[in-house]
Amino acid sequence: MAVLNEEQEMLRDMAREWAVNESPVTEFRKVRASGEPEAFNRDAYATMAQMGWAGIIVPEAHGGSDFGYMSAGLVFEELGKTLTASPLLATTIAASAIALGGSEEQKARWLPKLASGEAIATLAVDEGAAHDPAAIETSVSGGKISGKKTFVHEAHGADLFVVAAKDGLYLVENGAGVTLTTRKLTDQRSHADVTFDGAAADKLAGGGDSLLDDVLDRARVLTAAEMLGMAQQVFDVTLEYLKQRVQFNQVLASFQALQHRMADLFADLAQMRSAVEAGLQAVDSGFGVARAATIAKAEANRVLHTISNQGIQLHGGIGMTDEYDVGFYLKRARVLEASWGSSSFLKDRYASLGGY
Template sequence: MAVLNEEQEMLRDMAREWAANESPVTEFRKVRASGAPEAFDRAAYAAMTEMGWAGIVIPEEHGGSDFGFLSAGLVVEELGKTLTATPIVMNTIAASAIVLGGNDEQKAAWLPRLASGAAIGTLAIDEGAKHDPAAIATQVTDGKLSGTKAFVPEAHGADLFVVAAKDGLYLVEKGDGVSLTTRNLTDQRSHADLTFDGAKAQKLANGGESLLDDVLDRARVLVAAEMLGMAQAVFETTLDYLKQRVQFNQVLATFQALQHRMADMFADLAQMRSAVEAGLQAIDSGFGIARAATVAKAEANRVMHKLSNEGIQLHGGIGMTDEYDVGFYLKRSRVLEATWGSTSYLRDRFAAIGGY
């Protein structure tokens, strides 16, 4: 595990306590049942922003705490454990894009609002069913952006879109020239297809040619941190179930074959944690980010896929019913596995980074 300083330990403990007490899975059930397109609780998000979680990677001069990505990952992991429906991951990535590529005016205009919760940001990158940054066709002419984006997360509640075009990343406000069509995915969170028709756009011109890759690497690692929290919750929930469920007059946890499966899950979870924390630390250090981010997301995909499957199997068929929470983790994991790179995409990218 990563070595945390005192402030990071306090931040993690605060997030853990808040998520357990104020945002358990029952709160996600309420959000899901409401059917609201935003698919998150505004009051809960306001509480998060009051605790400073939306501004963890934002510099102090713009209203943030500048605690770094490891600190942000600690919060996201705890929220992932309870499936908290929140735009905080996408908002953090949108803020990081502005920190990396924005000019002074853009930073002053948006970072304080993203940190305080006055505005919410998200990424609009892909244009097809699969993640492929090389296939971007969106164009900007005379400051007007036109194109389409598919499966944009947190689109319904967003005020600002960080949009990938052929020649870089642009800031586009929700409003004229922006329309969205709801996508109902299995995790029942906010997703939409966006159409930009001459929307006013400002380029993030200071990040260099690697800006898109740099932002996506940060997105991959932070999504992997959410998956880490989910995987931990699936493991603990499944273990508790095996300790309680009686079959053939014996508690399931006493069967050696099931003990072996749980031991394998525990080992995979430890490996996943190592990869995710290495990715977060690489971003903060500025060294080896692309490689570490690729490994973190690929390992998160692999382990979360396995643990979510095992969680369902060890619960039996009831695991997919609404009575039990474990099925919600599987559904969310399938969406996150495809977000910012499937396992096959990431393996190809790792090979390319290594020159293979």
């Protein structure tokens, strides 16, 4: 487990307290029941921004705290535990792209708005059914961008899209030339196919040829942090259930076979935490980011998939009902596992990074 400084501990505790008291899973149920395409509570997001969470990775010169990716990961972990629906993750990823590749003018225009919660942004990369940043056909001509992006997270609330084109990343405001088609995924969050038809585009000219890969690595690590919180919560809830549920006049937790299963999950969870925290630390240090981010997301995919499955199985038939929260974690898990790289994609990427 990572060693946190006093400020990071305070940030984690604040996020945990707010998530438990102000954004429990019952709040997600309300968002789901509303049926609104944005699929988040704007008042709750405004509160997150007021607490400084939207500006954790934004430089102080542009209204943020520049507190680092480990600190951001602590917040996402706590929000993942309660399935808090918000565009915070999408906005943080987009902000990282601007911080890495934006001009001073672009940074001055957008980063303060993102850090304050005045604006919401998201990253639009993929154009097919699966994550494949090498298969991009979106193009820009005369400052106008044309193409279609699939499964864009938090698209309905976005004021700004960071869009991957053949020749780099571009900033595109949500307006003329931008059309959204809602995609309903199993997690009931905001997803859309976004079509750009001659929309005005402003290129992120900095960051070098690796800008897209660098941004995607940050997306993978931050997403893995949310997945870590989800995995921890499913484990804790399932363990508590086994301690209370009685079968054959015995508490389920007394059965050795179930004890072994929970022990295996505990070990998996520890390994996942190690990988995710190593990824966050790598981004903060700037050393070995690509490999660490790939491992973090791959382990998050593997472990959350296993724990979410076992959570359902160990709850028995009631785990499949809407009355119990555990099913929501499995549904969100499946969406996040496919985001920014499936397990097979990440294994191939790790091999290629090693020259194989």
